[in-house]
Amino acid sequence: MSHxxxxxxxxxxxxxxxxxxxxxxxxxxxxxxxxxxxxxxxMAWMNQAALDETLATGRVCYWSRSRGRLWRKGExxxxxxxxxxxxxxxxxDTLLLLVDQTGPACHTGRASCFYRAVRGTxxxxxxxxxxxxxxxxxx
Amino acid sequence: MSHxxxxxxxxxxxxxxxxxxxxxxxxxxxxxxxxxxxxxxxMAWMNQAALDETLATGRVCYWSRSRGRLWRKGExxxxxxxxxxxxxxxxxDTLLLLVDQTGPACHTGRASCFYRAVRGTxxxxxxxxxxxxxxxxxx
Numbered sequence: 001m002s003h004x005x006x007x008x009x010x011x012x013x014x015x016x017x018x019x020x021x022x023x024x025x026x027x028x029x030x031x032x033x034x035x036x037x038x039x040x041x042x043m044a045w046m047n048q049a050a051l052d053e054t055l056a057t058g059r060v061c062y063w064s065r066s067r068g069r070l071w072r073k074g075e076x077x078x079x080x081x082x083x084x085x086x087x088x089x090x091x092x093d094t095l096l097l098l099v100d101q102t103g104p105a106c107h108t109g110r111a112s113c114f115y116r117a118v119r120g121t122x123x124x125x126x127x128x129x130x131x132x133x134x135x136x137x138x139x
Numbered sequence: 140m141s142h143x144x145x146x147x148x149x150x151x152x153x154x155x156x157x158x159x160x161x162x163x164x165x166x167x168x169x170x171x172x173x174x175x176x177x178x179x180x181x182m183a184w185m186n187q188a189a190l191d192e193t194l195a196t197g198r199v200c201y202w203s204r205s206r207g208r209l210w211r212k213g214e215x216x217x218x219x220x221x222x223x224x225x226x227x228x229x230x231x232d233t234l235l236l237l238v239d240q241t242g243p244a245c246h247t248g249r250a251s252c253f254y255r256a257v258r259g260t261x262x263x264x265x266x267x268x269x270x271x272x273x274x275x276x277x278x
Contacts, residue, residue, distance in 0.1 A: 009264045016255070016262045031170055031179060038177025040170060043233040055257065088262065089252040090245050094182040096253040106229050113228040114235040116155070118194065123155045123227065125148045 041105035174237035180244035
């Protein structure tokens with residue numbers, strides 16, 4: 001892109017959608033951030049269908065690589081994510097989802113998946129579960 | 140992991156380091172977040188060497204997929220990232236870097252790479268460059 005031509009300040013989503021860079025598996029990384037606190041909750045993956053569904057419904061849907069299918073966040077645990085705003089990075093190869101997370105985002109019952117901090121030569125667990133995972137995932 | 144056995148609250152980094160999940164290209168996604176404001180700045184990739192160097196020096200080093208070499212953030216632009224804390228997710232397949240970013244993180248001169256927001260049927264540019272990129276990347 002030439003920097004001598006000002007970028008337009010608003011363009012149609014349909015045009016930008018066609019420029020997103022999915023990887024060889026058809027996936028794009030999606031970072032989920034709690035919209036009001038700024039806490040980074042998790043990172044997962046979307047394919048085009050997951051992204052389109054998320055925008056259409058306002059409820060975040062990922063692509064589960066381990067299960068090989070669409071994964072409507074909270075479908076097992078009830079801990080859903082409502083989309084507040086979708087943001088795209090400069091290269092169009094990463095998504096930032098501003099979400100309103102119901103309960104914990106992490107399958108361990110913690111608010112965020114990033115609960116391990118490297119401090120010196122140790123890794124400390126810096127957050128406790130909000131809910132016991134056995135309650136979240138009832139048999 | 141069985142949830143009936145409490146997790147230890149602190150473990151050696153050397154033990155956790157060996158459990159990190161790099162992809163088939165030997166890379167792991169690394170999200171950079173400004174440590175005090177909570178702004179998500181960018182997402183890039185690290186290999187084991189980039190991660191080890193970052194922890195050893197306190198200056199963030201990524202792996203540039205386009206250049207196929209280590210990329211010490213700011214080496215061209217001067218806009219470096221100092222690592223405040225490294226966090227790991229539950230699955231050990233994503234890194235969260237709490238950083239102190241000098242100037243803009245984005246090559247467009249913006250504070251964050253996530254300056255495009257999907258709003259209705261449009262994508263709006265929601266941030267202006269802090270510095271003209273032609274000043275950042277002098278010929």
